[in-house]
Each structure stands twice: as structure tokens, then as C-alpha cells.
Amino acid sequence: MSQLPAIGLGTWQNTDPEDCVNSVKAALEMGYRHIDTAQFYGNETEVGEGIAVADVPRDEVFVATKVHAEKFGLAHEEVIEGLEVSLDRLGLDYLDMLYVHWPVGNYDPTETIPAFDELVDSDLINHVGLSNFSVELLDEARDELESDLFAHQVEMHPLLQQDELLADAQAHDQYLVAYSPLARGNVFDVPEIQDISEKHGISEAQVSLAWLLSKDNVRVIPKASSDDHIRDNFHATDVSLDTDDVERINNIDRTERFVEREGAPWLQ
Secondary structure (H helix, E strand, O other), X not given: OOOOOOEOEEOOOOOOHHHHHHHHHHHHHHOOOEXXXXXXXXOHHHHHHHXXXXXXXXXXXXXXXEEOOOOOOXXXXXXXXXXXXXXXXXXXXXXXXXXXXXXXXXXXXXXXXXXXXXXXXXXXXXXXEEEOOOHHHHHXXXXXXXXXXXXXXXXXXXXXXXXXXXXXXXXXXXXXEEEOOOHHHHHHHOHHHXXXXXXXXXXXXXXXXXXXXXXXXXXXXOEOOOHHHHHHHHHHHHOOOOHHHHHHHHOOOOOOOXXXXXXXXXXX
């Protein structure tokens, strides 16, 4: 399995043009090598500008975006055309990974998935990703996919631990990429997280990220725009939680999801 950097910069809601460019540049020059965006975020142009002005070679940066049913559609030709638009906005010749953002709208595995294989064959994308799928939908997609499925991206944090999807990713030797890994800031108020933060003298954010990264095949893409938060998140890769810390978070008896949309698989 090719390597996906442990931590990436999430850019959802980073829509102020100057802030977006600066945060991407700052993250890359700080050491990040994975940048995640999406057509739906409305910031691909600014993300591309941040990559361009950073003092980091393009071939050292793993760049991912997502095609969306409500932007260009997910029929075969719509995926191809949507990728071309995203590349133009990003100012790139290829993507390291393209995701299906949500399996909704006109998503049809027999139509949508072969377009991804075509893009791989054309060297326009290196890897195929899916986002917000169920295990059943992942199996359907894998049946249609000639390329290897590289990653599945989902909301994942101590309050939504995604055991079934993690087991699926590990069984198929693919990455599970955790978005909203800080539960939109709600991990800061979880007593177990607070206690472990105080125990190690680290931030609650670092506790949550380190817990996720303690799991095989998991990668994280926390959103941040300020230099301080970008730096704090990045140094979660230096944190080693002990077995008791990990088990205490594993045993949190509370489940909350913070990202919902009509048609999501878990609502079916």
C-alpha cells in the first residue's frame, strides 16, 4: 500500500480566500504533506494557490479533492468533466486522489466507478477514494473498481469511533481517513480527553488526533486556519498515548455524529 501522510490539512469551511491560501502555504512549510479539499468547499482555487506559493515541490504533496453529485454530478462523463474543472481550479496536472464525496444524487456504482478507473488509466489521478459510504456500498463499489480502493473518508473521532468501517479498512488494506477528528471542537469538553490532556501536558486536540493515529490504517485531516492550531495539530504525530489512555478513550460510552445530510447511508 502506498503511503498516505499521517496528518493532512482539512480545508472545509476555509472559504476566506486570503486565509485559505495562507493556511495551505503555512501547513506545507511547517511539514504537512497532505492537503484535502472538495468541489463542494468552494476553495479549490485558493488551495491550489497555497500549494503553488509554498516552498515545497509539488511531487512531495499528496493532494485530494472530491466530486460531488450536486456540483457536476456523478454520471460517468460528469465525473470526468468535474475532475477537469477541479484540476484547472487547483492549477495541477494530476491529483493524488479523487473521492466520491457522497453516495447520493445520481451516484450509481456501475456508472460512477468506471469513470475513476478511466482517470487512473489516463494518469489524471493516482488513487481512488470514497467518502461517507457504508460497508455494503463499499463492497458494491469495489466490485466495479478495477483499481485498488485506496481510502475511505468518514467522520471519525472519540465520540464516533467507526469500529465497523475501521475493521473493513483494515481487512481490505486501505486507509480510513478521519474528517472532523476533533468532533467540531466537542472533544475539548469530553472528561476522558481532558484528563489525558492534563496527564501528558498536551492539548485536547492532540489527544484526539493521537488516539486516532494509534489505530492501524487511520489517517487524520483536522481543519485549521491559524498557524497556532495548524502547528498544534501537526505535533500530534509526536504524541504516544499509553495503553490505558487508548483503552479509556475506546470505552467512552457516548456516541454523537456532527455531520448529517439527506440521503446519507446511515439514515437509510
